[in-house]
Amino acid sequence: MQLQMVFEGLHTISGVSTGREIGTAIAGGLAPLGALSLVAASPTHSTTGVIMILVAAGIFVVLTAFCDQGYKFSKHIN
Numbered sequence: 001m002q003l004q005m006v007f008e009g010l011h012t013i014s015g016v017s018t019g020r021e022i023g024t025a026i027a028g029g030l031a032p033l034g035a036l037s038l039v040a041a042s043p044t045h046s047t048t049g050v051i052m053i054l055v056a057a058g059i060f061v062v063l064t065a066f067c068d069q070g071y072k073f074s075k076h077i078n
Contacts, residue, residue: 038049 035050035053038053039045039047042049
């Protein structure tokens with residue numbers, strides 16, 4: 001089920017925006033704790049694990065941007 005279907009017409013924008021903002025706050029708050037735990041778990045306190053996750057996330061963003069199919073299904077400019 002899509003998130004837009006949960007809320008009624010006038011509340012769709014505020015409901016979807018609120019959900020996105022809460023998710024961003026939770027993920028943004030827990031990300032530094034995850035990075036700290038990776039560094040603390042390393043015997044030499046190396047940041048290599050954090051760097052590898054950041055590089056993997058960057059590659060994922062670039063690949064998904066290249067695989068965007070929005071232009072095939074929409075007549076509007078993205």
